[in-house]
Amino acid sequence: MVRFAASGRAPIRRHVINPSGHPLQEERGGAAVGKGGETLDSVYGEFIRLLEAEDRAAAVRLALAKLESGELDIPTLYSRILAPSLNDMRCSEDEDTCIWKEHVRSSFVRAVIESCYPHVLKARDRALRKEAGDRVLVACPTEEYHEIGARMVADFFTLAGFETTFIGANTPRRVILSAARHVRPRYLAMSVTNNYNLFDARQIIGAVKSELGGSVTVIVGGSAFKRNRGAATETGADLEIHTYEEIAALPKGG
Numbered sequence: 001m002v003r004f005a006a007s008g009r010a011p012i013r014r015h016v017i018n019p020s021g022h023p024l025q026e027e028r029g030g031a032a033v034g035k036g037g038e039t040l041d042s043v044y045g046e047f048i049r050l051l052e053a054e055d056r057a058a059a060v061r062l063a064l065a066k067l068e069s070g071e072l073d074i075p076t077l078y079s080r081i082l083a084p085s086l087n088d089m090r091c092s093e094d095e096d097t098c099i100w101k102e103h104v105r106s107s108f109v110r111a112v113i114e115s116c117y118p119h120v121l122k123a124r125d126r127a128l129r130k131e132a133g134d135r136v137l138v139a140c141p142t143e144e145y146h147e148i149g150a151r152m153v154a155d156f157f158t159l160a161g162f163e164t165t166f167i168g169a170n171t172p173r174r175v176i177l178s179a180a181r182h183v184r185p186r187y188l189a190m191s192v193t194n195n196y197n198l199f200d201a202r203q204i205i206g207a208v209k210s211e212l213g214g215s216v217t218v219i220v221g222g223s224a225f226k227r228n229r230g231a232a233t234e235t236g237a238d239l240e241i242h243t244y245e246e247i248a249a250l251p252k253g254g
């Protein structure tokens, strides 16, 4: 089935259910998550304070504590705390200073994501059947250096019961094709952040489709598509989506 989200953007959903069954509000503002009446805003504020203090250990501990207490689930932690901590970063210093600060912050966020992996597996096993699901290959265009969105999406697919292969960012086209041949995924999920990589995404999608034919559905997402309406169609993708909920709703098994 070939389908695009009607608006080309993720639908706005106000509520999600975390794997442990606690209802959570997606929007940070005013949403209660903590036992002491904490809001997503206050958890976010605390997380940013720790990043600014460059306190990696405390940032990891805060994220894990919120998961362990069931106050946050993985999709909410990733989409509402970690992603905005990077996407909303503001820097008024010179370009080089801003870039190394982006490097530092993204390495902290990466540390949090990797520390969460046991929780991803636990949540997946608790919520879903354990037999192997459909395969998905998560990739980025060749010159894309932004890989954190793709890394989060790999966990979203795992949580949703897929067998996920994450090949990371900055991978040559022939290597992506080799992975596609070996994995033979039902879905290729391509994350694009930098607008300049949309053209390469189109080349890769064309090559994977001619290699695998109709057996693969190509999904695209990431901020390059949020910024450029209609770009997904031009890449030749079958579907543009952006959220965990949309991933969890993808057809499986057949």
Ligand code: B12
Residues within 6 Å of the ligand: 078, 079, 082, 083, 084, 086, 087, 088, 089, 099, 102, 103, 106, 143, 144, 145, 146, 147, 148, 149, 150, 152, 153, 189, 190, 191, 192, 193, 194, 195, 196, 219, 220, 221, 222, 223, 224, 241, 242, 243, 247
């Ligand atoms: C962190 C960062 C970096 C890090 C990346 C580290 C890493 N290992 O990934 C470093 C420092 C290396 C870097 C380098 C560069 N960056 Co940079 N970077 C950023 C920053 C601050 C955050 C990006 C990020 O990781 N966000 C967090 C992730 C989790 O969010 P996300 O991608 O949106 O993902 C979420 C959803 O979109 C979704 N999703 C993502 N992909 C997919 C895919 C599917 C299929 C689905 C379903 C969902 C989905 O899931 C995620 C969770 O909700 C942005 C600022 C911004 N406002 O975007 C600039 C930004 C993206 N960078 C930019 C630029 C220009 C660069 C550089 C070229 C130079 C520079 N000025 O730094 C270089 C080289 C990049 C290259 N060749 O690709 C520009 C891009 C502008 C453009 N042309 O499009 C931005 C927007 C900054 C700016 N305002 O100018 N960067």
